Amino acid sequence: MHAPGLAALLRPGEGWARHEHGTHPLFADPETKPVVSPKVHDPFDAAKPDEAADTLYGRTNVFVREALRELDYPERLQKMLLTPQREVHVELIITRDSGEIGAFNAYRVQHDNSRGPFKGGFRFHPDASMDDARSLASLMTWKTAVADVPFGGAKGGVRCDPSQLSEHELERITRKLVQALRHVMGPTQDIPGPEISAGSKVMSYWFDEYSKYKGFSPACVTGKPISLHGTYGREYATGRGVYLAVREFLRAEHAGKIVGKEIVLLGFGNVGSWCAEMLHYHGAKVIGVADRSGGIANQNGLDVPALRHHVKARPPFGGTLRTFPGGTPAAQEELLRLPCDVLIPASVSSIITAENAHELQCKYLAEAANSPTTPEADQILRERDIPVLPDIYASCGGVIVSFFEWVQNVQNLRWEEDEVNRSLDRKMTECFAEIWQIHKDQKLPLRTAAYVRALQSVTRAHIHRGFD
Ligand SMILES: NC(=O)C1=CN([C@@H]2O[C@H](COP(=O)(O)OP(=O)(O)OC[C@H]3O[C@@H](n4cnc5c(N)ncnc54)[C@H](O)[C@@H]3O)[C@@H](O)[C@H]2O)C=CC1
Ligand SMILES: O=C(O)CCC(=O)C(=O)O
Numbered sequence: 001m002h003a004p005g006l007a008a009l010l011r012p013g014e015g016w017a018r019h020e021h022g023t024h025p026l027f028a029d030p031e032t033k034p035v036v037s038p039k040v041h042d043p044f045d046a047a048k049p050d051e052a053a054d055t056l057y058g059r060t061n062v063f064v065r066e067a068l069r070e071l072d073y074p075e076r077l078q079k080m081l082l083t084p085q086r087e088v089h090v091e092l093i094i095t096r097d098s099g100e101i102g103a104f105n106a107y108r109v110q111h112d113n114s115r116g117p118f119k120g121g122f123r124f125h126p127d128a129s130m131d132d133a134r135s136l137a138s139l140m141t142w143k144t145a146v147a148d149v150p151f152g153g154a155k156g157g158v159r160c161d162p163s164q165l166s167e168h169e170l171e172r173i174t175r176k177l178v179q180a181l182r183h184v185m186g187p188t189q190d191i192p193g194p195e196i197s198a199g200s201k202v203m204s205y206w207f208d209e210y211s212k213y214k215g216f217s218p219a220c221v222t223g224k225p226i227s228l229h230g231t232y233g234r235e236y237a238t239g240r241g242v243y244l245a246v247r248e249f250l251r252a253e254h255a256g257k258i259v260g261k262e263i264v265l266l267g268f269g270n271v272g273s274w275c276a277e278m279l280h281y282h283g284a285k286v287i288g289v290a291d292r293s294g295g296i297a298n299q300n301g302l303d304v305p306a307l308r309h310h311v312k313a314r315p316p317f318g319g320t321l322r323t324f325p326g327g328t329p330a331a332q333e334e335l336l337r338l339p340c341d342v343l344i345p346a347s348v349s350s351i352i353t354a355e356n357a358h359e360l361q362c363k364y365l366a367e368a369a370n371s372p373t374t375p376e377a378d379q380i381l382r383e384r385d386i387p388v389l390p391d392i393y394a395s396c397g398g399v400i401v402s403f404f405e406w407v408q409n410v411q412n413l414r415w416e417e418d419e420v421n422r423s424l425d426r427k428m429t430e431c432f433a434e435i436w437q438i439h440k441d442q443k444l445p446l447r448t449a450a451y452v453r454a455l456q457s458v459t460r461a462h463i464h465r466g467f468d
Helices: 057-070 075-082 128-146 167-184 200-214 236-253 270-281 304-312 332-336 375-383 395-412 419-439 446-465
Strands: 086-095 102-114 122-125 153-158 262-266 285-291 296-298 329-331 340-345 362-366
Touching: 057 075, 057 128, 057 375, 057 419, 075 446, 086 167, 086 419, 102 128, 122 167, 122 304, 128 153, 128 419, 128 446, 153 167, 153 262, 153 296, 153 340, 200 375, 236 270, 236 340, 236 419, 270 285, 270 304, 270 340, 285 304, 285 332, 285 362, 296 332, 304 332, 395 419
Parallel strands: 122 153, 262 285, 262 340, 340 362
Antiparallel strands: 086 102, 102 153, 285 296, 296 329
8 A cells, every 4th residue: 555645745734725636836847837845955065966776875865765665655755755855065174182183074964944944963983975975965864753852853973983083183173063053053043963973072072163153052963071061861861762662663573571681782982872771781791892993792682881881991800802801803704694573773873784694693773873774685684584673763862951951051941850751762762653543554565654754754845834
């Protein structure tokens, strides 16, 4: 059965009567009645989005298009949903600690703001690029819609190797970033948040620098420390959200409770380590963990709190995952093939590929990272009957609590930790139920079901806002 098309979104009496089905600009013949699209590219960037499937953005759009096929939307609307609104590329020049000049390319893509201000993190990573930012910005549009928080989607990246930057250099780069982008960002325009190698320290520098130009503006960025207008619960929100998502998923699949489930995590930074902690606390057996430096396995279950302590402490009191005494060193590729109940990628994009998807021995895959599975791998997992809990839902706990932080900042008040956590639990549960319903009713994979829900929500906002 097909999902309801555009006409079904246009409910009479919702204030859009001006555009009855058939006369709405979206249905107009482009030859006879031109409609001004709000999606305009920043002429500053010569590169236009390349939708070829071999780009990251193209791969993300493979999933979007799959859901669009269920929705039967007019071509012009599809184009709008597939096209980023603004793309900015800047070069940041700083003086390195050595006295030399350092130059870093940085990107911000603002994909869609029909549902609210653009929202999404800034990652510091050697692979950061415009293509990467486009793909991740688009995911944020669908993620905020799935999570039903009133934000749009954006993402940014600074192309650098954070392990080669001192604390002061990271601070200088962040301040330069604010100086370069402050005209297109702000509490009601575009609000950054945590991402790879960008935690609460980077968010503090952002808040400080932005406030120098625009006055005290805590709502200009989320993921700040609690002592600097941050919220309780944001530090572990994405990891906790993944745990809640897995809990709901197992329940719906009649696969039993978390207790005793065998888990493998690929990525042990903010998201991976907190997710491991939450799952361990609720009785799961975390039998393997990997990060950039290698991995560690223990069939009896790793002592996750001790492992987190170990990787945070410096030698001789701590070190890398591989030097943890409570397990056997293992490469990421080995852990990927380890039999387990749930495999959770929590690091970079495209970890699960056509080359390794045949080798996975998990019963379920839960995507804590953004875009960890390529479309080819996704297809293989479908054929192998391995259900996938998609990134735009599984990793949305972070942006949900970022929304709670923004709300507190705008109102100048603070919620108790318990209130944040209860609200996140409720939202993750409700969002899952909505996706599951579409999955069951329309017999769609969970990923497509999540995209259908997101596309309907974004489209509804576009229609209500009008297009001229
Ligand atoms: N921090 C947040 O609130 C959110 C993060 N995410 C996603 O979760 C993932 C992880 O983000 P964070 O934990 O915040 O970053 P992080 O910087 O705290 O941790 C990144 C982890 O990935 C590993 N890693 C980096 N490059 C790698 C590579 N080439 N191969 C294997 N492992 C590699 C690192 O060793 C580390 O364990 C990313 O995909 C991010 O987009 C999604 C939603 C929100
Ligand atoms: O909290 C935020 O705004 C960052 C969230 C994000 O970048 C993500 O969910 O991928």
